[in-house]
Amino acid sequence: xxxxxxxxxxxxxxxxxxxxxxxxxxxxxxxxxxxxxxxxxxxxxxxxxxxxxxxxxxxxxxxxxxxxxxxxxxxxxxxxxxxxxxxxxxxxxxxxxxxxxxxxxxxxxxxxxxxxxxxxxxxxxxxxxxxxxxxxxxxxxxxxxxxxxxxxxxxxxxxxxxxxxxxxxxxxxxxxxxxxxxxxxxxxxxxxxxxxxxxxxxxxxxxxxxxxxxxxxxxxxxxxxxxxxxxxxxxxxxxxxxxxxxxxxxxxxxxxxxxxxxxxxxxxxxxxxxxxxxxxxxxxxxxxxxxxxxxxxxxxxxxxxxxxxxxxxxxxxxxxxxxxxxxxxxxxxxxxxxxxxxxxxxxxxxxxxxxxxxxxxxxxxxxxxxxxxxxxxxxxxxxxxxxxxxxxxxxxxxxxxxxxxxxxxxxxxxxxxxxxxxxxxxxxxxxxxxxxxxxxxxxxxxxxxxxxxxxxxxxxxxxxxxxxxxxxxxxxxxxxxxxxxxxxxxxxxxxxxxxxxxxxxxxxxxxxxxxxxxxxxxxxxxxxxxxxxxxxxxxxxxxxxxxxxxxxxxxxxxxxxxxxxxxxxxxxxxxxxxxxxxxxxxxxxxxxxxxxxxxxxxxxxxxxxxxxxxxxxxxxxxxxxxxxxxxxxxxxxxxxxxxxxxxxxxxxxxxxxxxxxxxxxxxxxxxxx
Numbered sequence: 001x002x003x004x005x006x007x008x009x010x011x012x013x014x015x016x017x018x019x020x021x022x023x024x025x026x027x028x029x030x031x032x033x034x035x036x037x038x039x040x041x042x043x044x045x046x047x048x049x050x051x052x053x054x055x056x057x058x059x060x061x062x063x064x065x066x067x068x069x070x071x072x073x074x075x076x077x078x079x080x081x082x083x084x085x086x087x088x089x090x091x092x093x094x095x096x097x098x099x100x101x102x103x104x105x106x107x108x109x110x111x112x113x114x115x116x117x118x119x120x121x122x123x124x125x126x127x128x129x130x131x132x133x134x135x136x137x138x139x140x141x142x143x144x145x146x147x148x149x150x151x152x153x154x155x156x157x158x159x160x161x162x163x164x165x166x167x168x169x170x171x172x173x174x175x176x177x178x179x180x181x182x183x184x185x186x187x188x189x190x191x192x193x194x195x196x197x198x199x200x201x202x203x204x205x206x207x208x209x210x211x212x213x214x215x216x217x218x219x220x221x222x223x224x225x226x227x228x229x230x231x232x233x234x235x236x237x238x239x240x241x242x243x244x245x246x247x248x249x250x251x252x253x254x255x256x257x258x259x260x261x262x263x264x265x266x267x268x269x270x271x272x273x274x275x276x277x278x279x280x281x282x283x284x285x286x287x288x289x290x291x292x293x294x295x296x297x298x299x300x301x302x303x304x305x306x307x308x309x310x311x312x313x314x315x316x317x318x319x320x321x322x323x324x325x326x327x328x329x330x331x332x333x334x335x336x337x338x339x340x341x342x343x344x345x346x347x348x349x350x351x352x353x354x355x356x357x358x359x360x361x362x363x364x365x366x367x368x369x370x371x372x373x374x375x376x377x378x379x380x381x382x383x384x385x386x387x388x389x390x391x392x393x394x395x396x397x398x399x400x401x402x403x404x405x406x407x408x409x410x411x412x413x414x415x416x417x418x419x420x421x422x423x424x425x426x427x428x429x430x431x432x433x434x435x436x437x438x439x440x441x442x443x444x445x446x447x448x449x450x451x452x453x454x455x456x457x458x459x460x461x462x463x464x465x466x467x468x469x470x471x472x473x474x475x476x477x478x479x480x481x482x483x484x485x486x487x488x489x490x491x492x493x494x495x496x497x498x499x500x501x502x503x504x505x506x507x508x509x510x511x512x513x514x515x516x517x518x519x520x521x522x523x524x525x526x527x528x529x530x531x532x533x534x535x536x537x538x539x540x541x542x543x544x545x546x547x548x549x550x551x552x553x554x555x556x557x558x559x560x561x562x563x564x565x566x567x568x569x570x571x572x573x574x575x576x577x578x579x580x581x582x583x584x585x586x587x588x589x590x591x592x593x594x595x596x597x598x599x600x601x602x603x604x605x606x607x608x609x610x611x612x613x614x615x616x617x618x619x620x621x622x623x624x625x626x627x628x629x630x631x632x633x634x635x636x637x638x639x640x641x642x643x644x645x646x647x648x649x650x651x652x653x654x655x656x657x658x659x660x661x662x663x664x665x666x667x668x669x670x671x672x673x
Contacts, residue, residue: 050115053088056100061107077107079134085111092118099145103130112138117145120168125150129157137162142171148187151177158183165189170196170219171210178202188212194236197223206230216241217255220248228253233262239281242268251275258282262302265290278302284322287312287335294318301325306345309335311358318342325349329373334358337365344372351378352403357391357416364392369399373406380406380430384414384437393417401425409435409457410449413442422447433471436461436484444469449478455494458484467491477503478520481529485509495519500547501539504529512537523561526551534559539568545584548574557581 058064061077068075068083075083090099099116102109116126126142129135132154139161142148148164148171151157157180164171164187171187173196174180180203187194187210194210196219197203205228210217217233220226220242231253233239239255242248243266251274255262262278263285265271273295278284284300285307287293294316300306306322306329309315313336321344322329329345332338332355345352352373357363373380380403383393393416403410403425410427413420417439425447427433433449433456436442440462447469449455455471455478458464466489471478478494478501481487490513494501501517503525504510509532516538517523523539526532527549534556539545545561545568548554552575560583561568568584571577 050089051087053090055090055092055097056085056088057097058102058105060104064102064105064107064109075109077109079108082108082110082134082136085109086113089115090117091115092121092124094118094120096121096124098125098128098150100126101128101130102132102135103128105132106134108134108136110136110138111140112136113140115141115143117141117143119145119147122146123150126164126167128152129154132157136160141165142167147171147173148190149173151175151180153177155179157181160184162186164194167191169193171213172196174198174200174203176200180204181206183207185209187217190214193217193219194233195219196221197226199223201225203227204229208232210239211235213237217258219243220245223248227251232256234258238262238264239278240264242266242271244268246270248272249274253277255284256280261286261308262300264288265293269293272296273298278306283308284325286310287315291315295320300329305329305331305350306348307331309333309338311335313337315339316341320344322352323347328352328354328378329376330354332356332363332366334361334363335366336363339367339369340371341367341369342371345380346372346374346376348376348378350376351380351382351408352376352406353381354379355381355383355393355396357385357393362392362394364395366396367399368397368401371401373401373403373410375405377407379408379412380404380410380427382408382412382414383417383420384412385416391416394419396420398422399424403427404429406430409433410452411435411447413437413439415439418442421445428452432457433474434469435459436464440464443467450474454478454480455497456480458482458487460484462486464488465490469493471501472496474498477501478517479503481505481507481510483507487511488513490514492516494523497521500525501542503527504532508532511535518542522547523564525549526554530554533557540564544568544570546570546582548572548577550574552576554578555580559583561585 058067073083073085075081077083099119119125123146125147126145127137127149130152133156136158142164144166146168148167151174154177159182162185167190170193171190175198177200182205185208190213192215194213194217199222201224203226208231211234213236216238217236218240222244224246226248228250229252234256236258237260239258239262240250241264245268247270249272253276255278258281261283262281263273266288268290269292271293275297277299279301281302283305284302285295287309290312292314296318298320300322301324303326305327306325309332311334315338317340319342323346325348327350329348330353334357353368381398383396385391398411409432410430411422411434413436415438419441422444423446428450430452432454433452434444435457438460442464445467450472452474454476455474457480459482461484464487469492471494474497476499478497480503483506486509488511492515494517496519500522501520506528508530512524512534514536519541522544523542524534525547529551530553532554535558537559539561540563542564543566545564548571550573554577556579558581562585
């Protein structure tokens with residue numbers, strides 16, 4: 001019903017359609033089957049291998065028939081009985097032309113077991129196919145030509161098991177050639193590229209070995225819908241290089257010891273790069289101005305970076321393993337709207353994942369989620385800019401990542417990282433859990449930061465929200481604000497930290513609300529910090545519940561400070577603070593050193609009634625003023641109120657003590673003299 005040529009066309013077309021519907025993991029089996037079933041020429045009597053011969057030039061089907069008859073080549077050009085050119089040794093010695101040149105044919109033929117050398121003049125080739133279909137080039141040696149094999153506008157050909165070495169340009173080069181199969185070739189020591197597809201589509205490049213080529217092992221330029229799979233590309237400058245190429249699949253390749261990158265995409269879109277092993281390259285996989293590509297399940301262990309995106313957007317980087325790289329596991333530079341998820345980035349000599357801008361160009365809208373970034377010498381995840389770059393990193397999201405055992409921070413938002421969201425991450429056993437440096441208007445929420453030096457650390461950062469985080473057993477502070485203003489710290493749990501649950505230093509106009517700070521050295525500490533609101537916090541079982549040192553104009557209200565071993569609320573040299581409606585222990589109460597005193601009700605509402613204090617005496621010693629209590633004396637309650645370091649007055653009240661701000665000296669009652 002169909003002639004042999006039609007059957008070949010139909011077979012190759014069906015193979016390409018099937019490949020487009022098949023997961024990349026199955027491509028190796030398909031390529032192997034195609035190679036074994038379709039590539040072996042029929043066994044016929046041929047000339048002995050290495051028979052010297054002059055160059056062969058064929059133009060058209062008729063000329064092919066005449067030449068075959070003249071040369072005594074077997075076959076008639078039909079699919080069932082192709083012409084066979086075999087066992088020739090053609091050496092042009094550097095002269096012009098090609099060893100074998102075939103143009104404008106549709107007959108079927110096989111060229112096999114030939115040694116073709118010396119076609120090194122300008123664009124000379126060991127084998128040239130120009131506007132040719134249905135050829136099979138099998139088991140030839142092509143050495144010292146300009147091109148080993150060159151196809152121009154040629155389709156449905158098979159190039160298999162050839163050895164292409166020391167050619168000036170490419171071992172195998174396809175130009176404007178589609179639906180070809182290039183498999184199991186060895187292309188090494190070529191002066192430029194091993195295999196090149198230029199403006200060529202729907203080709204299969206599989207199971208080739210491309211090593212020690214001066215530039216690229218496999219190069220696609222302006223080529224679409226090709227499958228590049230199960231190739232070994234080592235010791236080139238680039239293992240596999242795609243430029244201006246779209247919708248290709250690069251899968252299951254091994255790219256090792258290339259001086260630049262294992263796999264490189266330049267201005268290429270909609271490609272799939274999957275299941276490749278890229279080791280000991282400078283960079284494993286590099287995207288340069290390339291958008292909407294997918295990189296998944298790759299293994300990257302390289303001297304610099306595992307996966308690098310440069311000015312590349314809308315890419316998906318997922319399920320990759322980037323370990324033991326010399327710098328970052330995954331790095332985004334000047335790249336926007338990418339999804340980086342479910343990757344393992346561990347034991348890198350830098351950051352697990354890093355995101356940076358370029359000079360005056362923002363980096364934004366990237367999502368980093370569900371990654372494991374552990375045991376890196378730098379940070380687990382770092383979003384930061386270099387000083388003086390005048391570029392923001394904004395609207396990026398860090399979600400559900402696990403960042404543990406890193407030398408720096410679990411997650412770092414560095415210089416000019418603004419309006420980012422860091423949520424539901426686990427950041428344990430790092431230098432710091434989460435750090436913000438010179439970063440504003442970020443949301444840090446629902447994270448777990450345990451066993452770090454600092455749980456959450458803000459430095460010169462403004463208008464951030466730190467909410468619903470758990471910071472346990474950190475060596476120093478659970479949450480620290482250093483030179484940071486107008487931040488809101490709310491609903492956090494800070495327990496069993498070595499110093500403070502929440503610590504503010506040189507930080508003004510912040511809000512500390514509804515936090516639980518227990519079993520720390522100090523629950524909440526303010527030093528040199530002013531105009532801050534500390535409200536509705538629970539600070540129990542610390543050494544000191546709430547501590548203010550040289551901090552003025554703060555409001556400390558409605559906090560619960562119970563069972564602290566030394567002081568519940570402790571103010572030192574702090575002026576014009578409002579301390580009101582706090583619940584404190586009856587035996588310890590409020591301690592002040594200097595400053596303006598603000599009186600609290602000395603009562604425990606939980607008792608169900610106001611309990612008048614019989615006598616609360618504040619005695620000035622050399623180092624401190626100390627509260628102690630005596631039994632109730634019927635009819636009056638007594639308390640001493642210190643006024644601006646020097647004076648004390650007796651306040652006598654009937655019933656409960658009311659909140660009072662004492663800012664001026666009071667006349668002492670003559671009855672108490």
